Amino acid sequence: MTAAEPSTDGSYRDRIAAIEPGGNEFIAEADRHGKPSQLFWTWTSPNLEFATIFLGVLAVSVYGMTFWQTLAGMAVGTGLGALAHYFLSKRGPRHGVPQMVLGRLAFGFRGNAVPSLLMTVTAGIGWFATNSVSGAFALSTLVGVAPVLALVFVVVVQTALAVFGHNLVQAFERWAFPVLAVIFAVTSVVILSKADFGAPAVAGGVGGTGGFLLTVGTAFGYVAGWAPYAADYTRYLPKSDATARTGFFAAAGLFVSCLVLQVVGAASVTIGPAVSDNPTAAFTAELAPLLANLTLLAIAIGAIAANAINIYSGAMAFVTIGVKLPHHVARAAATVFFGVVGFLIAWWALADAAASYEAFLLIIAYWIGPWLGVVFADQYLRGDQPVAHFLYDRTYSNWPGLLSFLIGLVVSVALFCNQTNFVGYVARAVPQLGDITFFVGFLIAGGCYLVLCRSKLATERVAA
Template sequence: MPGPAEPTTPAAPAAVEQHTIDHVPDHERHGRVRDLFTMWFGTNIAPLPLVTGAMGVQVFHQSFWSSVLAIIVGQLVGGVFMALHSAQGPQLGVPQMIQSRAQFGAIGALLIVVVAAAMYVGFFASNIVLAGKSLHGLAPAVPVDAGILLGALGSAVICWIGYRLIHTLNKVATWVLGIGIVAGLAVVVARGLPDDFFTRGGFTFAGWLATVSLSALWQLAFAPYVSDYSRYLPRTVRTASTFWATYWGSCLGSTLAFLAGTVIGLAAPGTDDTVAGFDSAAGSFGPVILVLFLFSVVNHNALNLYGAVLSLITIGQTFRTHWQPRQAARGAVSAVVLAASLLIAVGLAGDFVSQFVNLVLVLLVVLVPWTAINLIDFYLVHRGSYALGDLFLPDGGRYGRFNPVALVSYAIGIAVQLPFVATSLYTGPLVAPLGGADLSWLVGLAVTTPVYYLWARNRGETAPASAQRNAPREPATSA
């Protein structure tokens, strides 16, 4: 039911974020669209995209130019989906996982929320491994495990303070890390590249496509939480402006980090540890790189912890519908995620690269059909107009507890990918005839998109009249 009229004058934003998964009212909206450029450029200058970028030459044995082309193609394609999700934030003012209830239903959405939570925990654990190694490289007396703990605690503090600090740190990171990584690469090149730098490796279609997929996935992996960082912007900002600021910030930042990884993968071929390779190849500038990476991984990883916390709170609120979680709840859930991630990170530290490859390839299979359904529903079916209050109702309101159209489409989207999946855990029967190339994500997009769109339109699932004027229900209790 409609709530009281909201003040028209924006309130000064709190230093410590108070909201979690609830709707951000218009009078609390703040920020500028251009902040999204620095948000996504700064957060992408980090060790994990560096490690991922090196996989083209280290794991898939592509040449320098083959890997560069694959990285650029993957970033430009994957960035489209990521930025389209970002543009949803100002229009709805709720986290991405809450908005997914409009497609999957109040209970049905738990499927993708659980997947998203697992993804964030996996990336958080992977990043704190890199934080531990960076700190150990700077101060060998500090064990890697101790560095992992310190990196995790730093990210937890940022997550607890929340939205404003995350944006502020990424404004700093855009300049400091951007200049730092360019300077580091210049030093590596000036010190001399190996004679076979441009001739090592080669082109194989399977390896090239696998590199494209990893690059595209880096962008797609942001999709379940990218609008969480645009939802505080005023509702009046143009959708196109939100899209382009996010798109170019994320694509340029991650491309720079991926290309740096490619260079280091070839310039320091004797190690699978790309961060240590950058330290070694940069000579006396190496410690500067490690300091910058330590800052970047703590900063970047706060997003993964923030996303995991919001996802877990969403799960809890689904079953406790009168709960209004605030800052205290975010702190408590952060502590739980932190403890679990530390256990995972210590286990990952010994065999990081191969474990991480398996993680990202599995994520690709489950993320693709969700992103297709979410975007088609927002832009073509409901056209950005939802009954926001119904998203917080115990029975899901007009969206129900389960939406069989979305859930079956999602299952179809996963099933059609399986014959084309090529991982060390599972290889589909159609991979060998295609020369070993993994085409699963392309098949998933191509099938899920029309299946969901035609089915939803035929069932008459369209935007409710005046849906945007429905104020979200305010739960009775708080935490």
């Protein structure tokens, strides 16, 4: 670390009932605490919720996949997303900064504002609204109140957690883990015991290769959607924990929780109707009353667990854009702002949760694919090069990185996007491809970065 870097002062450490004093500063050794194994529940708890279940529901009821095709597609997409999380999480203890601050290496200080803004909107508003909808539906069904009133409660609780910051968010994930794990384990056994694994594909779905690739894409979009947060929750670990164990526990928590509930969601469609005005009520309809109520409670808690992370990291990305306010003020203000905006969008989305969710998952993957391509290409070219002096340098630029990202994003969307409102040129000509925008974006952006930035980074290595 250089003297120019802002750093925490050692006053926060492992205090839970305290508002995190900093923003996106380097975490000083005096504030480092925790161990890699805690990352398992940090990334399991936020995925034990209905948004994960609904991935499997979509694959069977909308994409026209059988149960076994869904299992294969979800395993591929989830595995790829978890693999990306593995590599990004490992970097947190070594560098001690949030994920989007590390992004300044690949995009430069000002250029990084583009992916940081996308991350802010995706996490602090998009995901926040998406998960708030499922939590509100579950709570509404459980206690018999109007969905909008349940939405208000869910939004207030998860926003309060994020305002307190890193340690309380991590603690909530730990407290929620045993409750969510036990309830969803019992629910999963019941659903799977009733499922018809040999049920034919639902008529009218996409089907075929296109349906399978859509299944892979939505699973990847969901899991990779956590990638821009990865180092946010490992940066407080001691520097000695920059090892494979850190990456393993983070990736394992994601992979296990996501794949299990995706499969349960797919199995539930073989029992009865899965999509209705209240998807959570449809999912729990085949359960005994007590278990149904416990599952609804778990869905609400899981939504809060997910959104505590979403709004915290969304605010962290907002601070990283380069707003010239005291970091702790900017983070707290952004947290409250996203809570309000996320509530309004969630309120609007209550009317058609299924369609909104499908489109949102794919759109996330559209920008995260090329972002990952650039970030991994940068990491490959830099190797073990010291980078601390670049992270808070407002004059540091890497415009070819931003250009690579934009090329990957624009070309992949123009050619391979397969949305209701726009179908890319290749997807239109070869519809059986489904939607592979994310993979193409990753390859194009990463390839462009390797070509455009190799000499620049080699010069920086010599200068260092």
